[in-house]
Each structure stands twice: as C-alpha cells, then as structure tokens.
Amino acid sequence: MQSPLIIAISGASGSGKSLFTENLFNAFSAQGSPVQILREDHYYRAQDHLPMEAREKNNYDHPNAFEHELLKAHLQSLREGHNIDYPHYCFKTHTRLPDTECLEPAPVIILEGIMLLARPELLPLYDVKIFIDTPLDICLMRRMMRDVKQRGRTLESVAKQYESTVKPMYHQFIEPSRFTADVVVTQGGKNQIALDVIKSHIQQALQ
Numbered sequence: 040m041q042s043p044l045i046i047a048i049s050g051a052s053g054s055g056k057s058l059f060t061e062n063l064f065n066a067f068s069a070q071g072s073p074v075q076i077l078r079e080d081h082y083y084r085a086q087d088h089l090p091m092e093a094r095e096k097n098n099y100d101h102p103n104a105f106e107h108e109l110l111k112a113h114l115q116s117l118r119e120g121h122n123i124d125y126p127h128y129c130f131k132t133h134t135r136l137p138d139t140e141c142l143e144p145a146p147v148i149i150l151e152g153i154m155l156l157a158r159p160e161l162l163p164l165y166d167v168k169i170f171i172d173t174p175l176d177i178c179l180m181r182r183m184m185r186d187v188k189q190r191g192r193t194l195e196s197v198a199k200q201y202e203s204t205v206k207p208m209y210h211q212f213i214e215p216s217r218f219t220a221d222v223v224v225t226q227g228g229k230n231q232i233a234l235d236v237i238k239s240h241i242q243q244a245l246q
C-alpha cells in the first residue's frame with residue numbers, strides 16, 4: 040500500500056474539529072474510500088495512580104497532558120503499514136480505559152486534537168495541516184453544553200476550568216499554532232466550501 044496521507048485538524052476545544060472530521064470522513068465513506076480517524080484525546084495520559092481529586096485539578100490544556108510519544112509512534116507504524124493498539128479514554132474518570140482497539144492503516148488518516156500543531160516534532164508527520172478558527176465565546180458556549188451533557192461536568196466546573204486553564208493555555212499554545220497551518224477554516228465543522236476544497240486536494244494527492 041502507498042504511504043497514507045495524514046491530515047491533522049486542530050483548533051480550540053469546541054471549535055468544531057470533531058464535526059469537521061466527521062463530515063470529511065462521511066464525504067470519503069460515501070464514495071467508498073477507506074479513511075481512519077485518530078483523536079488526540081485518546082492519547083491523554085493514564086492517571087490511574089492519582090486520586091480523583093487530583094485528576095480533577097489537572098491541567099488538560101498543556102501539551103504535556105498528552106502522551107505524544109505514543110501518538111508519534113502510532114503514526115509512524117500506520118505509515119509503515121502496521122496495525123496499532125489505539126487507546127480509549129474516559130472524560131468522566133480522567134484516565135485511560137483498560138481496553139484498546141486494533142486499528143488498521145488506511146490510505147487517508149484524519150487526526151484531530153487541540154495540541155496537534157503546537158508540538159514542532161509532530162509537524163513533519165502531517166501531509167496537510169488544518170486549523171479550525173472559531174471565536175472563543177462560541178467555543179465556550181458549545182463546550183458548556185457538551186461537557187454537561189456528555190462528559191459528566193457541572194456548569195460551575197466548566198466555567199472554573201475555562202478560566203484557570205482552558206483559556207490561558209489556548210492563548211499560550213493553540214492560538215500561536217494557527218500559523219503552522221496550511222489552511223485556516225472559519226465557520227466550524229459545517230463549512231462546506233472548506234470541506235470540498237480539502238476533499239478535492241486529498242483526492243488529487245491520492246491519484
């Protein structure tokens with residue numbers, strides 16, 4: 040198999056990375072092209088050794104919260120045509136789940152996550168770098184709804200975490216990483232023109 044094309048999609052939490060990724064995935068699946076999705080969130084470090092109180096206070100918006108060494112090794116394995124043991128993560132317990140999932144390489148690999156463009160050593164592994172640029176107030180509103188509904192959080196905890204780590208770390212790490220992107224996408228996960236442009240670039244690169 041030809042070496043896979045690796046697309047990295049980054050941006051703030053709540054910017055629309057997951058939706059953009061799903062929409063790109065659906066566009067390829069509809070035409071029968073195999074695509075593999077990897078989420079940086081799955082590479083948050085395991086914290087089984089810490090009590091829940093300490094886990095709740097951790098800074099999850101610093102690059103060191105992720106096991107990027109493992110992500111890098113997995114991308115290299117997929118490039119070489121090998122399967123990987125993809126970790127699973129639980130946002131309610133703030134640690135890895137015991138099970139992993141065997142993922143196979145595919146011609147297109149879409150990777151999404153907040154710190155993907157903030158680690159210089161990861162950048163050479165990507166073929167296309169995309170930044171989803173959404174105003175922070177919109178990101179916060181979306182995150183509040185999602186974290187309460189899906190991640191077992193209270194409104195108070197989301198607001199506190201936002202002020203203490205999410206917002207300052209965004210300005211320190213994520214916002215500057217925008218300048219490493221090949222494409223900056225406005226209007227979040229539903230920007231159809233951006234989806235079409237990126238899809239056609241991928242199709243050409245695969246020929």
Ligand SMILES: Nc1ncnc2c1ncn2[C@@H]1O[C@H](COP(=O)(O)OP(=O)(O)O)[C@@H](O)[C@H]1O
Pocket residue numbers: 050051052053054055056057058059181182185226227228229230
């Ligand atoms: N352009 C958009 N318009 C309306 N809702 C959107 C748009 N982009 C994303 N969303 C919604 O906002 C929420 C957060 O988006 P998501 O893709 O999960 O963000 P991220 O992965 O960047 O944290 C989701 O409920 C998603 O459906």
Ligand SMILES: Nc1ccn([C@@H]2O[C@H](COP(=O)(O)O)[C@@H](O)[C@H]2O)c(=O)n1
Pocket residue numbers: 051052053056080083099100129130132133134152153205
């Ligand atoms: N235990 C954790 C781990 C991460 N977070 C937050 O998730 C955000 C990144 O995920 P998105 O899907 O929103 O991009 C990040 O901003 C962390 O604050 C968390 O709350 N708890």
